[in-house]
Amino acid sequence: MKVGIVQFPGTNCEYDTQYAFEKLGAQTSILWHEDAAVAEDLDLIVIAGGFSYGDYLRSGAIASKSPIMKAVKAHAEAGKKVLGICNGFQVLTETHMLPGALKRNEHLHFISKHHNLKVASNANNFLEKFDNSDVVNIPIAHHDGNFFIDADGLQELYDNDQVLLHYCDAQGNISNPNGSVDSIAGICNKEKNVFGLMPHPERAMEEVLGSADGIKMLEGLM
Amino acid sequence: MTAIINISLKNGVLDSQGKAVHHALDSLHFENVEDVRVGRQIVMKLSQTDEAKALEEVTQMCEDLLANTVIEDYEIELVK
Structure with a gap:
């Protein structure tokens, strides 16, 4: 299993992400934002969290135009997996x-802070190790995490099973920390090979640091 | 030529910053404020002298990078 982790100026979760995937047995490499191509044998590309380009203009906007993103798109179009965490989710939108x-x-x-999340759909690689409505505890750390989509777009997400996670409390009742439409914390594309979420599973890999619920998530992509 | 681009959240997309500013103005007793929207202004100097071409080019810039048309509207003003 080979995982490439994208690094932009201002990315700050790339080494946590590397630690997380290596703990799960993956072979990892850091991908520089100026590279217009990536190795063809990568199974998964992760766009790690942080503040690419200082969040100038809009979070993720400038990073989305960088050379590596053409390669990430080509990787996804070939049916291979992409995961965007936090700033990575912003870049993917x-x-x-x-x-x-x-x-x-x-x-x-x-x-x-740590926040509970409820699994909305396990019909995808990322959450296949969970049951629907399982509650996991994963840290969130963001300023721009308020997910917006119009009513038609929202309906389409539900129709195609693209909503991955809702913010909730420890009992699984919906609890919305940031104003996201329908309390949505993560989604995937229709083809179910591109995943994005605001919470940080790579920061929930050790019980001693508060939670190891991220392991089961990232394992789904292995 | 100078292009002045005003970018703001679309109608129907909650403008939290506008609401916070409105609230602060209320607390300063500016009581005639009905609504506040906070946006972003980008000013750029262009070497292009043809107005139609400049408008076309700046529109493309807005669509490609300067605005996120999922949540934002933009207005372009050209000044000679």
Whole structure:
């Protein structure tokens, strides 16, 4: 299993992500944003979290136009997997590889805390190790995590089983930290090979650090 | 030529910053404010002298990068 992790100026979760996938037995490499091509034998490309280009213009906007993103698109079009975490999710919506957009959090605060998430659909690689409605505890850390999509787009997401996770409380009741439409924390594309979420599974890999629920998520992609 | 581009959230997309500014103005007793929208302005100097061509080019810039048309509208003003 070979995993490439994209690094833009301002990315800051690439080494956590590398640690997480190596812990699961993957062979990892860091991909530089100026590279216009990536190795063909990569199974998964992860766009890691952080603040690419200082979030200038809009979060993920400038990164979405960088040379590596053409290669990431080609990788996805070949049916291979892509995962965007936090800023990576923003980059994937800005490239239109995933629908919708991430706006400033409704109450304008940067939120950094553990949050519970409820599995909305396990009919995909990423969450196949879970049952629907399972609750997991994963850290969130974002300023622009307020997922927006119009009513038609939202219906389409549900019709195609593209909603992955909802924010919830420990009992699984919906609890919305940032104003996201329908409390959505993560989605995938129609083909179910491009995944994006605001929470950080790579920061939930060790019980001693608060949660190891991220292991089961990332294992699904292995 | 100078292009002035105003970018704002579409109608129907909640503008949290506008709401916060409105609230702050209320607390300063500016009571005649009915609604506040916060946007972004980009000003650029262009070497293009043909207005139609400049408009076409700046529109493309907005579509490709400057605005996210999923949530934002843009207006372009050209000044000679």
